[in-house]
Amino acid sequence: MTNRGRLTVLMAAVLALAAVATAAVLHASARADRRNEARPGGPAVTTGKVLLSPGAPRLVFRNMAWGPHRDELATVRADAPDGGRRTATATGVKCLRFYASAGTGICLQSVHGTLTDTYRATVLDARLHEKAHYAVPGIPSRARVSPSGRYAAWTAFVGGDSYAGTDFSTRAAIVDTATGELTPTLESYRIIKDGRAYRSADVNFWGVTFAQDDRHFYATLATKGSTYLVRGDMATRTVTTLHRNVECPSLSPDGTRIAYKKRVRGASADAPWRLYVLDLATMRETALAEPRSVDDQAVWSDAGHLTYALPGDYGADLYTVPADGTGSARRLLTAAVSPAYL
Structure with a gap:
């Protein structure tokens, strides 16, 4: 050869x-x-049409199950999320954090670059089409939409990577989805703390939650090693402290209570929080029947229950617990995070 x-x-x-x-x-x-x-808890989902407009009660979430639809928004029936998971509908839209209300969605996304990733907040219409997007200056953490859909808010880490430590900084932004007017940081608002004007270079805000009136909101203010629940007024551009040791507040549908995570004495430094509900009229706190540390901004699934994420085999699972301190926590949906009830 x-x-x-x-x-x-x-x-x-x-x-x-x-x-x-x-x-x-x-x-x-x-x-x-x-x-x-x-794998159990990680069933396949199918692509289909998803609307954010009001209709039959649905739960929209970021799908964490392995497969071609991982990280996409998906939806199941709100009244039977476990039973309906195998018929979950995926949207093709990927979000790190998500929330929606009244036909408006806010999707915090990663934009993959040649050398590094950047992040953006994308406002979605009822058909999940992009209306506008805004640069996010760090790793996305929290997202909310006002009950009317008029305003959207998001929080990003711009230093460090955990609320549990002290070496972090956050930016909380609010956008008017009708006009596009953006408030890139709540640090531009005037602060009223303990009845007096307050200024400090170490101020951080995170975890916005909106009232029904499209004017007021609640958020966490951190300064000098303490956290506070603040009530914000978009008309006067002020925030006023209401209660101490409150993080990631979530306003109840009737506007009378705040669900939040609270640091408790004796807990691990890496897992310091427990879920509480605050009555805004009396400022009385109620500890909820979830014994684990919850690093999430809980969602009110209805007037009497909360939904939140805890670590799971696929990254995160959703749990629910009564909002009055009774009962016990139970797993609601496996391989899911960032829930929104429509």
């Missing part, structure tokens, strides 16, 4: 081995995907 013939045979053998290796890798990957999709 000539040298050219030997080279031809060698190249053919190399190509054949490469084809076999490629096929083996693809086959193994496909089998892994099928195994992941079939």
Whole structure:
């Protein structure tokens, strides 16, 4: 056999081995995907039409189950999320954090660059089409939409990576989805603390939640090592402190109570929070029946229950607990995070 013939045979053998290796890798990957999709709690979902407009009660969330729809927004029936998960509908829209109300959604997204990722807040209409987007100066953390859909808010970490520590800084922004007017940071608001004007270079805000009137909101203010519940007024651009040791507030549907996470004595420094509800009329706190540390901004699923995320096998699972301190916590939906009830 000539040298050219030997080279031809060698190249053919190399190509054949490469084809076999490629096929083996693809086959193994496909089998892994099928195994992941079939794992308990990680069922497959299907692509379909999803609307954010009012209709039959639905739960929209970021899908964490392994498979082609991981990280996409998906929806299930609100009255039977576990039973309806295998018929969940995925949207094709990927969000790190999400919230929606009255046909308006806010989707905090990662934008992959050549050298580094950046982040943006995308306002979505009822058909999940982009209306506008805004640069987010750090890692997205919280997102909310006002009950009318008029305003959207988000929080991002701009230093550090956890609320549990002290080495972090946040930016909380509010946008008027009708006009596009953006308040890039609540640090531009005037602060009234303990009845007096207050200024400090270490002020941080996070965890906005809106009232029904499209004027007022609540949020967390941190300064000098303490956190406070503040009531904000978008007309006067002021925030006023109301109660101490409140983080990630969530206003009840009737506007009378605030659900929040509170740091408790004796807890681990890495898991310091417990869920509480504050009565705004009496300022009386009620500890909820969730013994674990919750690092989330809880959502009111109805007037008497809260939904929130805890770490799970796929990244996070959703749990629910009564808002009056009775009962016990139970898992609501596996492989899900960032819930919104429509």
